Amino acid sequence: MTPSRPWRHPQKLLLVLAALFLLALAQEVFRPQVELTRKEKKVVAWVSGEEGSLFYADYGDLLVGELESLSSERVQVGGRAFFWDPGSVVEKGLGVGERVEVAYNPDWEKEGLPYLMRLRRAGAGKGERYLRLVLFDPRGVEVRLGEEVEARGPLAVVERGGVEELYLSGGEAQYLEEEGRLELRPAPGKVAVVQGQVRVEGQRLRYQNDTGEALLAGPLEVRREGEKPLTGKAGSLRYLLDEDRLWLLGGVELTQEGRTTKAERALLREKEGYAYLYGGVESRDEKGLVRGERVRYALKSGEVVVLGQVRGEFRGD
Numbered sequence: 001m002t003p004s005r006p007w008r009h010p011q012k013l014l015l016v017l018a019a020l021f022l023l024a025l026a027q028e029v030f031r032p033q034v035e036l037t038r039k040e041k042k043v044v045a046w047v048s049g050e051e052g053s054l055f056y057a058d059y060g061d062l063l064v065g066e067l068e069s070l071s072s073e074r075v076q077v078g079g080r081a082f083f084w085d086p087g088s089v090v091e092k093g094l095g096v097g098e099r100v101e102v103a104y105n106p107d108w109e110k111e112g113l114p115y116l117m118r119l120r121r122a123g124a125g126k127g128e129r130y131l132r133l134v135l136f137d138p139r140g141v142e143v144r145l146g147e148e149v150e151a152r153g154p155l156a157v158v159e160r161g162g163v164e165e166l167y168l169s170g171g172e173a174q175y176l177e178e179e180g181r182l183e184l185r186p187a188p189g190k191v192a193v194v195q196g197q198v199r200v201e202g203q204r205l206r207y208q209n210d211t212g213e214a215l216l217a218g219p220l221e222v223r224r225e226g227e228k229p230l231t232g233k234a235g236s237l238r239y240l241l242d243e244d245r246l247w248l249l250g251g252v253e254l255t256q257e258g259r260t261t262k263a264e265r266a267l268l269r270e271k272e273g274y275a276y277l278y279g280g281v282e283s284r285d286e287k288g289l290v291r292g293e294r295v296r297y298a299l300k301s302g303e304v305v306v307l308g309q310v311r312g313e314f315r316g317d
């Protein structure tokens with residue numbers, strides 16, 4: 001495992017390495033982790049600590065100014081230019097003239113330009129420094145969202161400095177010893193969110209600690225093992241930490257024991273054994289079709305109970 005090693009603070013690095021060594025002696029495998037706290041709930045991410053896993057921390061300076069240009073390899077903000085690569089986190093939809101915040105590493109330059117670590121719209125608050133924590137594990141970085149939900153993916157990036165966010169995706173991270181820097185290669189796919197026996201696989205997950213919201217981008221595949229296995233799909237997943245609510249959104253489709261049920265969105269209540277489906281719900285099997293605007297779906301059996309605006313079409317024997 002590669003330990004945490006900030007580029008610009010060798011004294012802190014020695015302290016971190018010493019702490020890791022002592023902890024490693026105290027237990028068979030040391031599993032470094034990152035923790036975000038929101039109100040009384042926690043979001044925790046960790047790696048296995050086994051061969052091939054990586055835990056890395058690096059710091060950046062912050063700059064707030066007007067976005068003057070943004071191309072595929074170069075950014076200019078407030079009269080200063082920066083280079084960026086696929087490992088840089090760049091907020092979508094930014095336009096020239098917007099007020100933005102740049103996090104950059106002045107110690108890594110390319111053609112005289114410092115490295116852009118993150119670019120986002122400037123918010124009301126501003127941190128003094130930017131901290132990026134990278135967790136990579138071929139077996140999967142594990143993330144716990146509160147008490148009920150877990151997520152797993154090969155690569156996690158946690159940001160601190162003004163805002164706190166966690167990104168979980170496919171891809172790789174590698175420390176280049178000769179160059180003294182970390183190379184990030186994030187990629188979509190291989191991200192799973194689990195609540196009880198329900199497993200949802202998607203492209204990438206973003207958790208924002210200021211709102212307590214996690215979004216898993218689709219297309220999604222849904223599975224639940226059991227005596228009557230369930231399969232399904234959806235456009236995206238939204239988990240609200242404060243309310244402990246997990247939603248499937250956009251083109252939800254659940255198939256089980258010959259019955260296919262479609263809806264605009266679904267609220268999963270795995271502990272109760274149900275999903276609550278909303279918006280143009282249609283449930284069809286060999287006996288006919290049931291429609292409604294609000295339906296309770298039994299996750300173990302696939303049985304449906306229409307709670308609002310029931311309509312149906314049934315075949316005779």
